[in-house]
Amino acid sequence: MNDAPLLSVRGLTLDIPTSGGTLHAVRGIDFDLNRGETLCIVGESGSGKSLTSLALMGLLAPKIRRKAVRMTFDGTDLQKASRRQLRQLRGDRMSMIFQEPMTSLNPAYTIGDQLAETLLLHKRVSRTQARARAVELLEKVGITAAESRLSQYPHQLSGGLRQRVMIAMALMCEPELIIADEPTTALDVTIQAQILRLLVDLQREMNMALILITHDLGVVARVADKVAVMYAGELIETGPASAIFRNPAHPYTRGLINCIPVPGRNERGARLGTIPGIVPSLVGEVTGCPFRGRCDQRVAICDTAAPLRRLPDGHEFRCVHPDGHRHEEVTA
Amino acid sequence: MLRFILRRLGLALLVALTVSFISFSLLFLSGDPAIAIAGESANAEDVAAIRALYGFDRPMMVQYGDWLWHALQFDFGVSYYFRLPVADLISERLSVTMTLGVCGIVFALLTAVPLGVIAAIRPNSLIDRIALFLSVAGQAMPSFWFGLILIVIFAIQLRILPASGADTWQHFIMPTIVLGYYAMPAIMRLTRAGMLEVLSADYIRTARAKGASEGRVLFKHALRNAIIPVVSLAAVQMGFMLGGSIVVESVFALHGAGYLAWESIGRNDLPTVQALILVFALFYIVFTFLADVLNAWLDPRMRSA
Numbered sequence: 001m002n003d004a005p006l007l008s009v010r011g012l013t014l015d016i017p018t019s020g021g022t023l024h025a026v027r028g029i030d031f032d033l034n035r036g037e038t039l040c041i042v043g044e045s046g047s048g049k050s051l052t053s054l055a056l057m058g059l060l061a062p063k064i065r066r067k068a069v070r071m072t073f074d075g076t077d078l079q080k081a082s083r084r085q086l087r088q089l090r091g092d093r094m095s096m097i098f099q100e101p102m103t104s105l106n107p108a109y110t111i112g113d114q115l116a117e118t119l120l121l122h123k124r125v126s127r128t129q130a131r132a133r134a135v136e137l138l139e140k141v142g143i144t145a146a147e148s149r150l151s152q153y154p155h156q157l158s159g160g161l162r163q164r165v166m167i168a169m170a171l172m173c174e175p176e177l178i179i180a181d182e183p184t185t186a187l188d189v190t191i192q193a194q195i196l197r198l199l200v201d202l203q204r205e206m207n208m209a210l211i212l213i214t215h216d217l218g219v220v221a222r223v224a225d226k227v228a229v230m231y232a233g234e235l236i237e238t239g240p241a242s243a244i245f246r247n248p249a250h251p252y253t254r255g256l257i258n259c260i261p262v263p264g265r266n267e268r269g270a271r272l273g274t275i276p277g278i279v280p281s282l283v284g285e286v287t288g289c290p291f292r293g294r295c296d297q298r299v300a301i302c303d304t305a306a307p308l309r310r311l312p313d314g315h316e317f318r319c320v321h322p323d324g325h326r327h328e329e330v331t332a
Numbered sequence: 333m334l335r336f337i338l339r340r341l342g343l344a345l346l347v348a349l350t351v352s353f354i355s356f357s358l359l360f361l362s363g364d365p366a367i368a369i370a371g372e373s374a375n376a377e378d379v380a381a382i383r384a385l386y387g388f389d390r391p392m393m394v395q396y397g398d399w400l401w402h403a404l405q406f407d408f409g410v411s412y413y414f415r416l417p418v419a420d421l422i423s424e425r426l427s428v429t430m431t432l433g434v435c436g437i438v439f440a441l442l443t444a445v446p447l448g449v450i451a452a453i454r455p456n457s458l459i460d461r462i463a464l465f466l467s468v469a470g471q472a473m474p475s476f477w478f479g480l481i482l483i484v485i486f487a488i489q490l491r492i493l494p495a496s497g498a499d500t501w502q503h504f505i506m507p508t509i510v511l512g513y514y515a516m517p518a519i520m521r522l523t524r525a526g527m528l529e530v531l532s533a534d535y536i537r538t539a540r541a542k543g544a545s546e547g548r549v550l551f552k553h554a555l556r557n558a559i560i561p562v563v564s565l566a567a568v569q570m571g572f573m574l575g576g577s578i579v580v581e582s583v584f585a586l587h588g589a590g591y592l593a594w595e596s597i598g599r600n601d602l603p604t605v606q607a608l609i610l611v612f613a614l615f616y617i618v619f620t621f622l623a624d625v626l627n628a629w630l631d632p633r634m635r636s637a
Contacts, residue, residue: 059540091543103534108556108631118542153632
């Protein structure tokens with residue numbers, strides 16, 4: 001095993017042409033992911049998390065323009081790779097679990113066919129072997145009577161079961177990287193925790209790298225090795241999970257963490273933390289710090305600059321204040 | 333699946349029985365059949381004799397039972413006009429109509445489905461625009477006119493196809509194109525709309541995420557789902573082609589069942605009309621049934637419906 005990161009992204013930019021001008025959905029993000037590591041990307045809806053994951057998989061809609069300084073998966077340049085090379089990576093070495101379990105399975109084919117397909121596309125195995133592997137993985141994701149599920153159709157399964165099937169499908173070829181885009185958002189709260197636990201347990205057991213996209217910071221605190229906080233198409237803070245939770249530097253990250261209710265810290269019936277305001281429009285030229293409109297630490301220079309700062313504990317953030325706090329005298 | 337087929341079959345039989353009763357009642361809806369047969373100059377005794385001869389003096393339900401019993405054995409009585417058994421008359425004409433109908437729908441499907449798929453893969457491309465133009469033209473152009481144009485070009489100018497008759501397979505080429513082209517626009521537009529919708533579905537993204545090739549995504553994952561409404565439409569079109577190909581049959585002098593129905597209505601030849609209505613309706617029922625079964629095979633969710 002080498003020391004180079006499994007996935008390395010530098011300066012990833014995604015532009016969407018719209019009738020009102022170009023929407024700069026993702027603006028120059030950088031991150032690395034090592035084998036077996038868990039990276040959680042957190043952020044509000046519309047911050048560009050899902051688009052980033054689709055860009056990594058090469059599944060963006062054709063009209064979205066992708067640019068990057070570097071985008072490599074285990075040494076393979078994902079920008080220069082042929083369609084065929086990308087197809088061979090997808091499903092085999094990198095796979096994805098989507099937000100919408102109810103609609104992500106093809107209604108016309110049985111669970112067994114759809115699970116087996118992933119293996120048959122990438123490995124030289126017989127149908128019998130592929131079905132045996134499907135049963136094995138259905139059992140692994142906690143589905144009972146796995147053998148009999150193979151001949152069932154998606155409409156005969158609940159949302160939670162379908163998401164388990166999707167996870168099993170993503171694991172069929174033992175990928176090195178799994179991207180899970182809000183895998184529990186569409187599920188009942190009671191099922192959410194189960195599915196997440198399952199995903200993380202399997203990831204550890206099979207030593208896969210995991211990119212978990214979520215807006216649930218409680219989840220992040222429990223599973224992440226690294227955290228990337230995304231806001232309006234930028235990674236405004238990245239670093240080891242422990243450092244970020246101990247010492248959140250960016251005002252936005254601090255705001256997010258304050259929104260998590262903690263038993264004992266928050267009184268019963270007390271208002272939870274909120275971040276007032278909305279995400280700025282990303283159509284047209286975007287300058288300065290995108291968070292300044294909602295930031296309580298705002299100063300004049302925020303309109304033009306948001307420099308990258310490195311902290312000694314190994315984490316980085318983008319803010320004009322060296323430690324994320326405004327220090328000049330505040331007049332009362 | 334078997335339960336679904338049996339249930340649909342039961343329903344189809346019920347519909348067929350209802351239709352048979354309706355087509356039988358036509359005899360009585362159009363006035364006293366005995367007077368119609370006897371003609372305008374007949375006196376009361378002649379009419380009474382005819383009434384007794386044909387059994388019109390019996391109760392209606394008895395007559396229906398009698399007619400149905402014979403119809404089940406392909407005995408539809410004797411044509412008032414031709415004085416020949418209706419069954420013989422129809423079976424001869426029906427083979428022409430069936431050949432034309434099957435060729436027409438196959439032609440329509442073979443052109444419309446690929447065009448619809450290509451148009452959906454590249455919406456607003458040149459091919460999409462050409463396909464749109466073809467379908468608008470097909471919808472707007474009257475069949476008889478298109479048929480005549482083809483005759484002028486291929487039979488009169490180029491002399492490569494026969495203009496009329498039903499003797500060889502060449503006789504069926506132009507009628508097939510005219511009839512098929514009439515059904516093509518709707519099938520093509522429905523295929524295009526279905527593919528466009530399905531291609532943006534989440535499970536198509538899943539298929540791509542698995543590493544499936546574009547061809548596999550299109551034909552295995554997308555088309556199977558997009559084609560479902562097309563199957564139902566094609567069944568209806570097929571039924572329509574069998575009964576409604578009168579125009580095409582007239583232009584190309586193909587004496588098929590549609591033409592016979594039209595003639596028989598004009599001649600007040602009720603046994604023939606009755607039998608044709610029943611046969612056309614049965615074809616509709618059979619095609620709808622087959623389409624339902626095919627759709628249930630394509631889409632497992634329909635099997636419980």
